[in-house]
Amino acid sequence: MAERSPATSRAERRLTLLSLAVVRIRDVVDAGLLEPWTACLCDEEHRVRARGLDAPTTARALVSRGLLRRALSRVAPLDPAAWRFEIGEHGRPWAPRPAPSFNVAHSGDTVACVTGAPAELGLDVEETTRALDLDAVARVSFSEGELRGLGSRSGAARRARFFALWTLKEAYLKARGAGLVLPLDGFTMSDVDTASPSITFAPGFGDVPEGWRFARPELGPHLAAAVAARDAEALRVQVEHVDVAGWLA
Numbered sequence: 001m002a003e004r005s006p007a008t009s010r011a012e013r014r015l016t017l018l019s020l021a022v023v024r025i026r027d028v029v030d031a032g033l034l035e036p037w038t039a040c041l042c043d044e045e046h047r048v049r050a051r052g053l054d055a056p057t058t059a060r061a062l063v064s065r066g067l068l069r070r071a072l073s074r075v076a077p078l079d080p081a082a083w084r085f086e087i088g089e090h091g092r093p094w095a096p097r098p099a100p101s102f103n104v105a106h107s108g109d110t111v112a113c114v115t116g117a118p119a120e121l122g123l124d125v126e127e128t129t130r131a132l133d134l135d136a137v138a139r140v141s142f143s144e145g146e147l148r149g150l151g152s153r154s155g156a157a158r159r160a161r162f163f164a165l166w167t168l169k170e171a172y173l174k175a176r177g178a179g180l181v182l183p184l185d186g187f188t189m190s191d192v193d194t195a196s197p198s199i200t201f202a203p204g205f206g207d208v209p210e211g212w213r214f215a216r217p218e219l220g221p222h223l224a225a226a227v228a229a230r231d232a233e234a235l236r237v238q239v240e241h242v243d244v245a246g247w248l249a
């Protein structure tokens, strides 16, 4: 076998490969696969059925946990039913080793789960057709720099930029695990339309841009998604639209 040049091997070491598994809830429910898909859930997770939630919310919670358990078992040697989750201070689920870092997101009919190496991972997915007062949300959520970028656009381009910024910001918040404890206007996403979006922080925010990497994987029409990872070098996100029956086999 030919030896790799030092430059190549250095570049390979720097590439962080993340897996992003995506499921449409109706693919599970309509195929009558909800029972087998959720057979790996623990008693506590099954109890969502008794909480009096509407059917779509219940199905989303069940499918989401089934996806997380199965996605973890594809990258770590443990049965899907064997994972035990803990909940962090601000609601972030985590699992002890051998679990890799992970984060889950849902929007409408879509649930997604990212798994991979860096210690802090965040994922957000949003249906871009949802009814939302974009300007009102932007005013309370975006920094001045982000608002300037939004202000120069109109129509579909404005909506696309809004959801690009929204998902990037939320992916960062979720990677930090702190939710809305952190001020949304205290950090600014830039280079949003490039392969490597970047982040800057207002003075006193308490974080530094070095080490943060972002990606905006393509999930399909009417969906926006973003991944944030700390301690990564170049980031590559491999998207898999899950064949639900195939993953059960």
Ligand SMILES: CC(C)(COP(=O)(O)OP(=O)(O)OC[C@H]1O[C@@H](n2cnc3c(N)ncnc32)[C@H](O)[C@@H]1OP(=O)(O)O)[C@@H](O)C(=O)NCCC(=O)NCCS
Residues within 6 Å of the ligand: 061, 064, 065, 090, 091, 092, 093, 103, 104, 105, 106, 107, 123, 124, 125, 141, 142, 165, 166, 167, 169, 170, 173, 174, 175, 176, 177, 178, 179, 180, 184
């Ligand atoms: C949980 C939170 C981080 C995201 O909420 P959300 O948008 O409703 O939910 P998402 O679909 O993106 O993610 C939910 C999943 O994130 C995970 N999660 C929960 N709390 C989390 C936290 N503090 N950090 C990271 N992940 C968290 C859970 O796995 C959850 O799924 P589950 O309940 O099925 O296990 C919420 O607390 C929050 O802070 N939202 C901010 C919303 C906002 O204003 N964003 C503006 C961006 S401009």
